[in-house]
Amino acid sequence: MITTTAYMLGIIRRIARVSTIILEFLLFSNVYIAICAVVMCQTTARLFRLTLPESLLLFTFVGTLGSYSLHWFLTDSSADYSRRGRWNYQYKPVLAGLFVGAVLTGLWMLWFLRLYLVELLPVVLITFLYSAPKIDSPPFRALRRVAVLKSLYLTFVWTYVTVVLPFLVVSPLQRPNGLLMAIWILNRFLLIYSIALWFDYRDRDVDRQSRWLTLASRLTDAQLYRFFCSLVFFFGLTLLALYRHGFTVWGVICIGLPMGILVLLAQRVLRKVSDYLYYIGLDGLLMLSGILLAVTPA
Secondary structure, three states: OHHHHHHHHHHHHHHHHHHHHHHHHHHHOOHHHHHHHHHHHHHHHHHOOOOOOHHHHHHHHHHHHHHHHHHHHOOOOOOOOOHHHHHHHHOHHHHHHHHHHHHHHHHHHHHHOHHHHHHHHHHHHHHHHHHHHHOOOHHHHHHHHHHHHHHHHHHHHHHHHHHHHHHHOOOHHHOOOHHHHHHHHHHHHHHHHHHHHHHHHHOHHHHHHOOOOOHHHHOOHHHHHHHHHHHHHHHHHHHHHHHHOOOOHHHHHHHHHHHHHHHHHHHHHHHOOOHHHHHHHHHHHHHHHHHHHHHOOO
């Protein structure tokens, strides 16, 4: 009996170990966040009945994967003992390989999307500039002086890729009216920025030491929370506006639920830092609306 129990416990431990390895690869190799970007892009298409080129979704995936892989490859993780820090330090060659593979695949996708190069090439440039301050060279270090806009900049990129770009690559006849598009863009912007704000809060000590100052590193916890609440308030106004423009009650609930969960998580984030909470929970909120809308009638 004891032997059988020990054997079963051994199997459970091995399964748990393998599951952890797979989970951390999905999270820390940036595959998970790349999936989030694709789901957000598809959410815009689903809600507004846009017919997107399939190659755009693949370009979004590899672009996000490559961007984040470069960002974490350039991050010095030698003294970072978090789960992500240890993984990055151990698997730097993997991050480099993912970046190279993503770049090559992205260039291939650009050929299929060549009709939209005017809309896509700026994304490539501004995405690189997000990670550029991590390059230890005078021209790039100078960018840290304006890094207080880091989260705002990242939010702009995500909003452009997952919300604005789907509208740009379809026929004007498929697009909704300009006011409705503006409301939806603002709604997504506020959600993305609210999530990015808490990542800045987590990194505030490191940012202060590196003189890479951000809004979260300049505000007290109370000030930051009040600022976050103001974002939630304006997000709520956009939900009301979407409802008034014809969105169903269930659709508005699906769109608003991620922010509601973020409000509940905010106090926990202020008290405790967990890699899994950030990379599964907070990042996962980006695609929650899309998943709900895909599996239920909108």
